[in-house]
Amino acid sequence: MLKIGKLTDYGVLILSTLAEQPAVLRQTEGLAESTGLSLPTTRKVMKALTDAGLVQAQRGAKGGYRLARAASMISLRDVVEAFEGPIALTECTQDEHGCDITEQCSLADGWGGINQLLMQMLARVTLADVKDPTIVDRLTQGLMMGSPRISLVNL
Amino acid sequence: MLKIGKLTDYGVLILSTLAEQPAVLRQTEGLAESTGLSLPTTRKVMKALTDAGLVQAQRGAKGGYRLARAASMISLRDVVEAFEGPIALTECTQDEHGCDITEQCSLADGWGGINQLLMQMLARVTLADVKDPTIVDRLTQGLMMGSPRISLVNL
DNA sequence: ATAAAGCATACCAAGTTGGTATTCTTTAAT
DNA sequence: ATTAAAGAATACCAACTTGGTATGCTTTAT
Numbered sequence: 550m551l552k553i554g555k556l557t558d559y560g561v562l563i564l565s566t567l568a569e570q571p572a573v574l575r576q577t578e579g580l581a582e583s584t585g586l587s588l589p590t591t592r593k594v595m596k597a598l599t600d601a602g603l604v605q606a607q608r609g610a611k612g613g614y615r616l617a618r619a620a621s622m623i624s625l626r627d628v629v630e631a632f633e634g635p636i637a638l639t640e641c642t643q644d645e646h647g648c649d650i651t652e653q654c655s656l657a658d659g660w661g662g663i664n665q666l667l668m669q670m671l672a673r674v675t676l677a678d679v680k681d682p683t684i685v686d687r688l689t690q691g692l693m694m695g696s697p698r699i700s701l702v703n704l
Numbered sequence: 705m706l707k708i709g710k711l712t713d714y715g716v717l718i719l720s721t722l723a724e725q726p727a728v729l730r731q732t733e734g735l736a737e738s739t740g741l742s743l744p745t746t747r748k749v750m751k752a753l754t755d756a757g758l759v760q761a762q763r764g765a766k767g768g769y770r771l772a773r774a775a776s777m778i779s780l781r782d783v784v785e786a787f788e789g790p791i792a793l794t795e796c797t798q799d800e801h802g803c804d805i806t807e808q809c810s811l812a813d814g815w816g817g818i819n820q821l822l823m824q825m826l827a828r829v830t831l832a833d834v835k836d837p838t839i840v841d842r843l844t845q846g847l848m849m850g851s852p853r854i855s856l857v858n859l
Numbered sequence: 860a861t862a863a864a865g866c867a868t869a870c871c872a873a874g875t876t877g878g879t880a881t882t883c884t885t886t887a888a889t
Numbered sequence: 890a891t892t893a894a895a896g897a898a899t900a901c902c903a904a905c906t907t908g909g910t911a912t913g914c915t916t917t918a919t
Contacts, residue, residue, distance in 0.1 A: 551706075551708055551784060551788050551791055551792075551793070552792055552793050552794065553706055553793050553794060554875095554876070554877085555876080555877070556876080556877075558794055558815075576894090576895070576896090577895080577896075578895095587878075587879080588879095589878065589879050589880070590877075590878060590879085592896085592897090593877090593878080593879095595896080595897095596896090596897075596898085599896090599897090606895095606896060606897085607886090607895090607896085608884080608885045608886065608895065608896050608897080609884090609885050609886025609887055609894070609895060609896075610885090610886060610887040610888065610892095610893065610894040610895060611886085611887055611888085611894075611895080612885085612886075612887085612894075612895045612896060613895075613896085614896090625814075625818070629706060633706050636706055637706075637707055638706070638707050638708050639707060639708060639713055659780075659829065659833050659834030660713075660834070662829075662833075663780070663825055663826065663829065666825055667822060667825070670818055670821055670822070671818065674814065674817075674818065678814050678817075679814030679815070709906095709907070709908085710907080710908070711907085711908075731863090731864070731865090732864080732865075733864095742909075742910085743910095744909065744910050744911075745908075745909060745910085747865085747866090748908090748909080748910095750865080751865090751866075751867085754865090754866090761864095761865060761866085762864085762865085762917090763864065763865050763866080763915080763916045763917065764863070764864060764865075764915090764916050764917025764918060765861090765862065765863040765864060765916090765917060765918045765919065766863075766864080766917085766918055766919085767863075767864045767865060767916085767917075767918085768864075768865085769865090
């Protein structure tokens, strides 16, 4: 069904929560409450975000998480790749070694093109646009002009 | 990992094979040979393509399949939807009834925007561009101008 | 009448995903 | 130094999806 995983979605949700107060440390439990996710699931999400370097963890008492960098510098592509690995619509796209039927196929270019554009789109959306109803138009413009990132924070 | 199913990929491959000789009826066995797919799998693909109205089946002896309409009128979106249903990156996108945590979320707009653009991209590529190395540029142009479909046949 | 073809259904193995539990390590506060 | 609050790491499991295969039925040109 060509959909992203729930964990990825949760990741975006938590990150956008963190983006509301970039300075303060938020604990796992509080984040779970704010987002409506279960505690174990939240933990799992936080681990992935930490591993990907998108959040900074402070261990020990009074610890917690905060964004590792400005929300405007965290794109949906970053998040998707953190949870699902490299973006590759088809196997051909991912590695050189192609699929089982590489010879007969030769569709790699087409899918590669789609894939490249998809990545561009995801890379251009950062952590504030997710709530922005005008995002489609701005994205279309962006793709056309090669504009810089669209921020997810300063709405 | 945000990838399309193999069957979808096979579908595109078979369709582009049919597009080479739009007039002639091709049998399942021949298509299996041409594409390197197994016969049962090919059958499965043909059923999906038939159900979606992308190919026309002629039953009985001397039967076979051919494209149901011009290759330039069959887009990747058509194929993807034939195999994977409506394109919806997140659950929110698909139906109105949202996900479990709709209240806390409010990310629907952002994902909806990405989703919409993805659909536009897929809709603009038809059955010939798949082998076209310049497809990325043409797509970017297309998104910007609202141009008509890019054909997959007349390369 | 017959054989060539598509149609329909059912089934199964394997991988992926989401979710949960348990235990260990770090560190601020006292 | 002790303690308790927090994150880190590991392991596990159930359920769903996917890809792949097999079998028998129906249509139709010859």
